[in-house]
Amino acid sequence: MIQTPYLLFLGDAPDQLSAKVAQGIKDWRPENAVGQLRMEGCKADVGLRDMTLAHAKAAGAKTLVIGVANRGGYISQAWKSVLIEAMGMGYDLASGLHNLLSEEEDLVEVAAEKGRILHDVRIPSVEYPIASGVKRTGKRVLAVGTDCSVGKMYTALALDSAMRARGMKSTFRATGQTGILITGNGVPLDAVVADFMAGSVEYLTPDNDPDHWDVIEGQGSLHHISYSGVTLALIHGGQPDALIICHEPTRKHMRGLPDYKVPTIEAIRDVSLSLARVANSACEVVGIAVNTQHMSEDEAKTYLASVEVEMGLPTVDPFRYGAERLAEALEKL
């Protein structure tokens, strides 16, 4: 659990896109961030107040979150003086970069001396159990995709937000680095050891109130041969009551796999549901989230309407048009 609120460190971000972790926090959990810290030459701005370390500290910030990714995902030497100064002032550090805070000797030394915590959310900090499959109380919805990077995290965050706006009890459950930094906790599923994957998802989504929903961030796809095992561990560890299928209709092939075609929504529905029902016989597919970013307004609307008719399920682009209809579908379930 990372202490909030954060100060978001944008460093010397070369462009806006490189600050997408900070942008995600600002968009989805603005209450988790008091401001942004930008170094000279920083080309990103997530629209929060610019603050110094001292200023943000006075405003209550507890953790300096590295909200920027270099090309290569490493911890830049240019950042070091700021990171070290922050720890001296009482900040913990948090990062989702490949290269770990805990592998930087100077940072480790200062953290030990000052009693600060280095959170590397890319690697697990918990010894997860082996999944027991015991039925848990409360309800769970999982985003499954026809491919990787089709908007599963975005869909889950938008759905969680729409559910809470309706007064439903909902918690977004992060399973990837960005999601973990946004909410302050979660499971970095792609870095969990094989035998404990499903158990880590059970750990992430424990017993809860009967009318509470865990909105579980999906990973990979059952048809993405590099990561399908991770996806199945989510389906079986999450024992979802409901699935949302996420799709990006303009993709020419599976992400990173030029020889692999993107499956149809129907194919993913059938295989996901058949496997989900092993863990929860009542599981249903309740809606479809389409990422229409590469379509015109007209194309998007026509496509959404046609999928809705074909599949007989509420079909939305949660980014473009909101996730309310998906929340409504869950409420009715």
Place this chain on the structure above:
Amino acid sequence: MIQTPYLLFLGDAPDQLSAKVAQGIKDWRPENAVGQLRMEGCKADVGLRDMTLAHAKAAGAKTLVIGVANRGGYISQAWKSVLIEAMGMGYDLASGLHNLLSEEEDLVEVAAEKGRILHDVRIPSVEYPIASGVKRTGKRVLAVGTDCSVGKMYTALALDSAMRARGMKSTFRATGQTGILITGNGVPLDAVVADFMAGSVEYLTPDNDPDHWDVIEGQGSLHHISYSGVTLALIHGGQPDALIICHEPTRKHMRGLPDYKVPTIEAIRDVSLSLARVANSACEVVGIAVNTQHMSEDEAKTYLASVEVEMGLPTVDPFRYGAERLAEALEKL
């Protein structure tokens, strides 16, 4: 790669069953073992010549393999003097126990001093790639199960043996600790980090002669919620041309999961084939291996015959009646 031949260390094994790793080596790769080393009070005997360290060394042994599991799977203090003496004489050590050789300070120290290797086959020693899904040359067959521990390793070893007896080119590819010790190499799949599971299976089963078969040891089951992700990584990383379904018909529920029923052979056929064809559209189910150990001779024969008719596929118990018909089915493919 563990150097062969081995001397099999049975230590102070409390009973025959505790020496099942040594028994597996003796049964499947007798050419890999020059003899067995038993301490006073040892209650196991795998039927090899009893040898001292010096005797086995003279006979060419290169590695002392811990072929016994204590209750709890730890490295007994009682064994230490033998293990240390062995390294002094030039033996490497190999173990599949939970508790690692490399975590025993005294063993690590002696190994460093004598230049010996400590092989802990329970953990990966390779940095595996992420799976690319690129089609590889050669052929692959994978054992998939309706449950865990239904005889997938045994089936794969028996099949490999039957194929070689027919003059087919075949290599057993181990994906678990026992299999790795039997053959001297493989991937400890349950200990691989999630993102690299399918890649580790690609690494294990590289390009080969067009008429060569990799016989891949299966793990878990697509319907075993604790380990299903591992199973799917095998199906997608292995890109099998053929599947053998393994089943144990007397089991009351899934292993370790009292609330979960064992799926039918048909259910596993359908979901396995549908997912396997994502990676290899030509994949076929070619046979069924039934573990009839808890059935009488009559029951077994009746059951095998009825499954054979129902499924329209060669159905055998490879332990009781041999795997020749499965090898024949592959040869025809």
